[in-house]
Amino acid sequence: MSFESKIKDLQLEIPPPPAPGGNYVPTMRVGNLVYTAGAICIRDGEMTHVGQVGGERTIEDGYEGAKVCALNLLAAIRAEIGSLDKVDHFVSVSGYVNGVSGFPDSPAVVNGTSDLLLEIFGDAGKHVRAAVSVAGLPKNSTVEVQCVVAIKE
Numbered sequence: 001m002s003f004e005s006k007i008k009d010l011q012l013e014i015p016p017p018p019a020p021g022g023n024y025v026p027t028m029r030v031g032n033l034v035y036t037a038g039a040i041c042i043r044d045g046e047m048t049h050v051g052q053v054g055g056e057r058t059i060e061d062g063y064e065g066a067k068v069c070a071l072n073l074l075a076a077i078r079a080e081i082g083s084l085d086k087v088d089h090f091v092s093v094s095g096y097v098n099g100v101s102g103f104p105d106s107p108a109v110v111n112g113t114s115d116l117l118l119e120i121f122g123d124a125g126k127h128v129r130a131a132v133s134v135a136g137l138p139k140n141s142t143v144e145v146q147c148v149v150a151i152k153e
Contacts (some may be wrong), residue, residue: 003121024039038138049065066113095110097131
């Protein structure tokens with residue numbers, strides 16, 4: 001089954017890629033690798049998850065926000081390469097959680113991205129990862145995620 005078909009079977013919708021929020025590009029292709037800029041919890045121009053985990057947001061809220069980030073990453077990757085069926089495998093994911101001071105559970109939040117990638121891409125979705133808590137994110141997003149993906153040439 002193709003990755004694009006799997007997305008449809010899971011009844012997921014890849015949104016249009018969000019516009020960059022500054023002077024940068026959403027993706028950068030170097031050889032067979034595509035690097036993405038950070039994707040925040042935004043859909044159709046509206047923030048879906050804002051605030052700090054451990055404060056006004058729960059780990060579960062953050063987990064769902066990380067899924068929104070993953071779909072935005074996929075939108076950027078698709079825009080760069082034309083079809084997600086060209087993905088060979090995910091190399092790395094870096095997740096940033098807008099957490100209260102000392103928040104210790106950022107991996108549980110970033111699992112929202114990792115779990116969704118594994119659900120869609122199977123073994124090709126496995127990746128190395130960093131999951132860190134930070135004091136704030138753009139637009140007060142609950143989560144921000146970036147990745148590196150290898151594509152088929």
